[in-house]
Amino acid sequence: MAAPSPRPLAIPAGPDVLDVLPALEAALAGRSPVLPYAAGDPRPTVPSHDRAELPDGLAVAIGTSGSTGRPKRALLTAEALQRSAWATHQVLGGSGAWLLAMPAHHVAGLQVLLRSLASGVAPTVLDLRDGFSVEGFAAAADRVRPTHTASCRYTALVPTQLSRLVEDPVGVEALRTFDGVLVGGAATPRALVERASHLGVVLSLTYGMSETAGGCVYDGVPLPVSRVHVDNDRHVVLGGDTLAHGYLGEPGLTRDAFTTDPDGVRWFRTDDLGHLDDDGHLVIDGRADDVINTGGLKVNPGVVEDAISRHLHEVLDVVVLGVPDPEWGESVCAAVTLVDPSRTLTTREVRARLRGILPDTALPRLVTVLDAIPQRGPGKPDRAAIRRGVGERA
Numbered sequence: 001m002a003a004p005s006p007r008p009l010a011i012p013a014g015p016d017v018l019d020v021l022p023a024l025e026a027a028l029a030g031r032s033p034v035l036p037y038a039a040g041d042p043r044p045t046v047p048s049h050d051r052a053e054l055p056d057g058l059a060v061a062i063g064t065s066g067s068t069g070r071p072k073r074a075l076l077t078a079e080a081l082q083r084s085a086w087a088t089h090q091v092l093g094g095s096g097a098w099l100l101a102m103p104a105h106h107v108a109g110l111q112v113l114l115r116s117l118a119s120g121v122a123p124t125v126l127d128l129r130d131g132f133s134v135e136g137f138a139a140a141a142d143r144v145r146p147t148h149t150a151s152c153r154y155t156a157l158v159p160t161q162l163s164r165l166v167e168d169p170v171g172v173e174a175l176r177t178f179d180g181v182l183v184g185g186a187a188t189p190r191a192l193v194e195r196a197s198h199l200g201v202v203l204s205l206t207y208g209m210s211e212t213a214g215g216c217v218y219d220g221v222p223l224p225v226s227r228v229h230v231d232n233d234r235h236v237v238l239g240g241d242t243l244a245h246g247y248l249g250e251p252g253l254t255r256d257a258f259t260t261d262p263d264g265v266r267w268f269r270t271d272d273l274g275h276l277d278d279d280g281h282l283v284i285d286g287r288a289d290d291v292i293n294t295g296g297l298k299v300n301p302g303v304v305e306d307a308i309s310r311h312l313h314e315v316l317d318v319v320v321l322g323v324p325d326p327e328w329g330e331s332v333c334a335a336v337t338l339v340d341p342s343r344t345l346t347t348r349e350v351r352a353r354l355r356g357i358l359p360d361t362a363l364p365r366l367v368t369v370l371d372a373i374p375q376r377g378p379g380k381p382d383r384a385a386i387r388r389g390v391g392e393r394a
Helices: 015-028 078-092 107-119 134-141 159-166 169-176 190-198 251-257 301-311 347-354 383-393
Strands: 007-011 034-038 058-063 073-077 096-100 152-157 180-183 203-209 214-218 226-230 235-240 258-260 266-276 282-287 292-294 297-299 315-325 329-338 366-369
Touching: 007 015, 015 034, 015 058, 015 078, 015 107, 058 078, 058 107, 073 078, 078 107, 078 214, 096 107, 107 152, 107 214, 134 159, 134 169, 152 159, 159 169, 159 180, 159 190, 159 315, 190 203, 190 301, 214 226, 214 235, 226 266, 251 258, 282 301, 292 315, 292 329, 297 301, 301 315, 301 329, 301 347, 315 383, 329 383, 347 366, 366 383
Parallel strands: 007 034, 034 058, 096 152, 152 180, 180 203, 329 366
Antiparallel strands: 058 073, 203 214, 226 235, 235 266, 258 266, 266 282, 292 297, 315 329
16 A cells, blocks of 8 residues: 655744644654645645655655755655654653754754654744744743653754854853754854853754754764765765655656665765764765865865864854856855954955965955855755855955
8 A cells, every 4th residue: 555645734933833743743653744844835735756656654755955956855754753863862861851943844843843752742942933032042941841751951953043042141051951952954163063062062963964854973973773984976975764765756866866785775875075084973074066166176165164163253154155256267255244243354364364274275265244144944054145145245
């Protein structure tokens, strides 16, 4: 018998998000798989598909970010989601009560709801309808109530949220009340990680995506149910129990991205470049399609972003990208936001302060100060919008 087709499920942004928990429980039971979307957005059309290609136990068809192409729907089974929740609690130190601090129609927020179901404790919800604020987060953190069977306190954030919280004593105090704070969705600057850790925040840097039921590598180490390797082209390849069974209505894309090795292990080849360090920990170097080719030399944006975050403490957030250049093909551009928005930061100053830290090829030829980094999905920089902003200010 073919698996049921997923039905659209509107996910509210405020406290009413708890109303979808029964639907998620039914999805996990295999009775009615769902296709989450943000309440208030147009109801999505379920892509045309062959029901025979749907996996047994399908629970959720979750959207990908679409940051480098058109969004897709990753097919996640109840087993994949449950194994992910179990492994997360194992790594963090046991079941706990969760604070939902991001939209739940994306995989990271949805996982907070699913982990809460696994813990048997309803999540506390940060109301994001008027945006994220330090005061709102602190008030919500104060309402998190563990139980004797789920005695820990957890939350999950994107780097921009973490950055705002560590800049405010109220935010730092709230973060310290959690036994674990997951941070993912985008690269987290090393300087931000070091500052939060120095302030006593218990961080776990997560790496994963919709195709892996969210984070499947914590602090460079795969979850107990996950696997990772780096192929000959430096692409990160992920496998294990949390892997999706392909894309809804996209058999061609499924065949391109998902493979099964001779031992029967399924793998997903990401668009991210990485390497394993001397301790065997996964290090993400950036996306393959973000590498900047300037004057015939390749520059990894992540290396430049890390240098700026480490050595220019007035920078709050940074995204480095390549922009067309008639002489060099592409030139290195840094879009930044500042801790003190009243200040300025010039290209000349940035180049002077990073000279000797970065090779000359990687020194930004243009630095643009933005009011905010445009986002696409939770915590993911919208590079197309940033390029437009750079062009307007150049």
